[in-house]
Amino acid sequence: MSRVVVIGSGLGGLAAAARLAAGGHQVTVLEQAPQVGGKLGWYARDGHGFDTGPSLVTLPQVLRDLFTATGAPLESELDLLRLDPATGYRFADGTRLQLPGDPAGIPAALDDALGAGAGTQWTAFLDRAERMWQATEQPFLRSPLAGAATLARLARSTGDVATIAPWRSLRGLGSGYLQHPHLRTLLDRYATYSGSDPRRAPAALATVPYVEQAFGSWYVRGGLRRVAEAVARRAADRGAELRTSAPVARVLTEGGRARGVQLAGGERIAADVVVSNADAEALYAGLLPAGAPVRAARAQLARTTPSFSGFVLLLALQGRTPGLAHHTVLFPQDYDAEFDALFGRGGPPRPVADPTVYVSAPDDPATRPDDDSESWFVLVNAPRHEPGRGVDWDTPGLADSYADRVLAVLAERGLDVRSRVRWRVVRTPADLARDTRSVGGSIYGTSSNGARAAFLRPANASPLPGLYLVGGSAHPGGGLPLVLLSAEIVTGLVGPAR
Incomplete structure (x- = not known):
């Protein structure tokens, strides 16, 4: 039996933990936040509830494969609805x-x-x-x-x-x-x-x-946070230990390979294998000792273009909107101007003046206090949080003024809900960076910009023996299906318990 430590309880880390524990490994998952899930978050207040990350499941067979490989089938844990x-x-x-x-x-x-x-x-x-x-x-x-x-x-x-x-x-x-x-x-x-x-x-x-x-596009009754909860239960059922409020400060090495981790409070946990679900840039820049053989991996990351981030409004609304789909996408007049702003063409990266607006409004009683209410997750693409080099999303007044701008854009495009807002919560790329330790709040780590981008994405087997990477910032990429595939790949690389 190998001792495995998983850094982070995003879906990739949880899926790897479930697969490795089912394969006979002794697995400990360490999560900095008070709850599991990573970007599969949930915010609740006054009866309103919001998925704060992904809002759709695509390629559901990958999720089914995970549950089949680790025990009872998916349908025993989750109520998946085709939209x-x-x-x-x-x-x-x-x-x-x-x-x-x-x-x-x-x-x-x-x-x-x-x-x-x-x-x-x-x-x-x-x-x-x-x-x-x-x-x-x-x-x-x-x-x-x-x-x-x-x-x-x-x-x-x-x-x-x-x-x-x-x-x-x-x-x-x-x-x-x-x-x-x-x-x-x-x-x-x-x-x-x-x-x-x-x-x-x-x-x-x-x-x-x-x-x-x-x-197909699928929704989980009760919100997509149920996916993370179900995979966490499966990991625990297979014997994995899940520890929350346990931030990892660094990866420990000995004899030229990963040998465990040290928590922020000083506790050391020995391991034969370390699986990192942390953002790859954060891992290579801050969690490894100076002598770790990852210079080439850091240089490769430096050649990539980081993905952009997102600016989010959580809107608790009075009343209902007729004819609203699960997702509504409102396109701008000039889509290229949006990409120019996000990636700093024609000037530094900047908030998009006329952004595409994405509204997620599940018709699910779990997301609202009564039938005369709605809970909207509103997202616009936004440049990363980069004080001194790009946008400093912590600049006083910027978050609220941009939130007002997004509401005005919604109104201009036929969805004026300003008079229906009971309250709103604003989440910027700076908040995402703090909450998930993703550098700058990049949602997907590196972007896919460029013909070689897919091959520059951090590999699942790191240059440091015994250290593996899962999640959206590693191969094969972001999005729920690919994150689940990263866990499947890493499980195969680690191999069965000895």
Whole structure:
């Protein structure tokens, strides 16, 4: 039996703990916060409840695989509901689009909203995206990064290379299929799932809308925080110890490998294996001793572009909004101006003046005190918290003034709720950085900007023997399915208990 310490109880850390404990390892999970979940957070007040992180489950089979591999099936723990529709889109010219949950109905919905031929364009694009998914799922997403060997797996046939088109951007690929400007805007949005710019993100991100539409968008009754709670229970049931309010100060090394951790209070916990669910940049910059062999990993991270962050409003509303989907996305007139602001083109990074606004409003009694109320999680993409170099989100008055601006944008685009607000909570990138120790509040660690970005993402096996990385800042990337896959990869790398 190997002793394993897991740093952080985000979904990646919890999933790794459950798998490793089920495999016979002695597992201890250490979480700095008073509760488990990491970015799968929950905020409750006066009967209103909000998921403060992810609000959808996509590719649910990955979650099912986790529960099957560790005991009783998923359905024994969670009530998973397929959303129909999952998202309503509102474009700057007033056009509205709701995509049905059944993929067979999507072409007709696009034709109805955007005109004849839009459905055919989108279908042709998704056919290409499906081929890309088939070419990359096993050799890349479900396998550890292994330098040239990873490239060899992806290049096993010239046809696959042509399908993936690693030399093309997501925007560039879409322009070859999508003539309608609203379809191109819709596609650009999927770059933001990894905190990226569609003009620089690789064409392979076309797999994101394919997965979302082919396998559905799902919600967990009671909120997605239930996912973290269920995986934590599964880990504990398999014998893992979960300790909250236990921040890790550093990783201990001995004999050239990881040998445990030291907590902020001085306690040392010995281990044969350390699995870090901490932000990779924070791990390599602050949790390892000076002599650890991670110089190349730090240099590789320095060559990446960090993902952007998010500015959030939690709105407790009086009354109900008719016809509201689970998600509503309100696009700006100039999407490129948003990406320019986020990544500092034409000046330093700056809050977006006219942002895309995402509203998550689950129709779930667990999120509201009564049937004449709503709880909205409102998100806009925002630059990282970088005092002295970019935006200092702790500047007095900035958070509240920008919150007022976001509410005004909602009103300008047809969702004026200012007179219905009982109270609001504002969460900035600086808050996210403090709460989750993600550097600058980057939601996904590094972005996918650039053809080589996926190969620069920190590998699951670190250069320090005995130290492994899981979570959204490590391979294969951010988002619930990929985070779960990172835990599966690490479990395979650690191997069975000896």
